[in-house]
Amino acid sequence: MTSKADILRQLRNEILTLELKPGSILSETALSERFEISRTPLRDVLKQLAHEGYIDVYPKRGNLVSYIDLESVEQIIYLRSTLEKDMIKNLASHASPLPLRGVLELKEILERQEETIEQEQEHAREAFLRLDDAFHKALFTLAGRVFLWDLIQQSNAHYARYRRLHLLKKEKLKEILAEHRLILDSVIGRNGEKIDEIVQHHLHEDINAAYLSENFAEYLNLPSFDSSEPADRT
Template sequence: MATLQHTDELYHILEDEICALKILPGEALSENQLCKRFGVSRTPIRSVLQRLEQNRFVQIIPCKGTIVTTIDIGVVDQLIFQRVAVEGMVFRDFVQSCSPMEILALEHLYNMLLEAAAGRSDPENFDFNHFLSCDLAMHAYWFRKTSKEYLWEQMTRPQADYSRFIRLDIVGARNVSSVVSEHAEMLRILREKDLDAIEPLMRTHLYGGVSRMGSKIYSDEYRVYFKLPESNK
């Protein structure tokens, strides 16, 4: 019998696989196959699938089964808007209060990002999850130093639309160099206390995925990943 803790583990395994695009939008999740894979009965599997549906990762269709949701580009846009507004304010507070030692700490994190980006010349073996972790570590630093950890946790928890869009952006567009250069600009702003440059940079950086994907969102290759406005279908 699966314990509550075990059921929670099963949920996070499937959530992680959906976020990492190992399980693709539109893919069917079979209760029988999941029971066989995890060695559990239908009861915990159904509980996990219901929880995934509550968090927008899947849709359970009566008499048809469970289907992984597509990425709602409208939700992605709203979440980016929210993050631009919140992170712009947090970064501004950090720029005004940061110490020379904190800038050195961020420079170290930036160097780790550079190392992670070095593998982009070999797309097949590029570890984009590690690259994303290094990217997020810089952002997390100024949330932590301004005592805004709770906000950061809320904005970066696994999310059916935005989490997958970020990964699709890096895997599909391969434009790691622009992400790196934008983080370099963040360091410049810190060193020079250039407050006027914060909002334009945050908009460029956080909306960068939309710009990089561009018309690819509507291409035959990628449109299967997205729920698009009716007028664009």
């Protein structure tokens, strides 16, 4: 029998990577058979997933993988943008030398991102996304703000999937890498003049684009159920 913690981790990952697409039904019977676990502990797992925003529970309809909530995404973007603009400008204005280890880590991440762009396999995009997270976490770490980074990750169910959909475009990967280089150059070169502009475009640009609504509308729109309100996530 698989532990509740392992099942929770597995289902989170399948939802975040879009293996389980928004709107997919999570049948208690199927999950119970799949993980060889009884209904009572399985319901604890589903309750936690609902609390974290990964699924919605509809009375008489069951458990559905949550649709991507763009309002939630915009809130996370606003939070990250506000924090990162201030944090990166502070890094760029420091009079004392930046820790060499941190700078070398950031450069290595960018080199590895460039390598993944040239790969066509699906797992390469997942690798790029992990490196994207690693780059920004390294900036937070360099600024002594890693606690804030970890805090942001606790509200990641909608934002992580939103990012993955945009990373299906190879030109988007190249754009992200180019902006990462601009950010790092600004920090190393002690030039904070364009940080606001770079970070604003880096984090905000996609939320205003029509790409998602034109290509993935079925991931964003809530279904029209007779009982339209999902059950309380408390």
